[in-house]
Amino acid sequence: MPFYFINMEIAEIKVSYQLPSNLRAKVKDCNSIYQLALKAWSNETIEMQEEVKVLMLNRANEVIGIYELSKGGISGTVIDIKLILSVALKCLASSVVVIHNHPSGNMTPSRQDISITEKIKVACNYFDITLLDHLIISRYNYYSFANEGRL
8 A cells, every 4th residue: 555645744843941950949759749749739729620740850850840731520630641751751851750639638549540650650661761659639638659659
């Protein structure tokens, strides 16, 4: 079967870094991740709508950026592993931290939380990207998969 090319414009992917490294926040532990997450979350929606964000880190555990992966409803949202990896690869992240909120305030991970964490970890390993942690957060508390020995 012949393969035809159609004359069309092709978008160019560009990656740029604008924040000097001396101004980047450094992650030291899960509490520092939680504090950064709270700054990235809206106090108006943290107890209303589930969201997932991904912290991208360089080899020195300095924050490259935070990616807003998805927003869902009261009890769930989509975590697309391909999107996590595509953004991590584009910004040359050495490690990532997945963070999502539980609007209910219940910090116990669901079966789905546990399953997706394992899938993300395996997928990251294929690209030499470390899944440092997966945090479940609320306005007042957090659960760390790394602290609980689940990574």
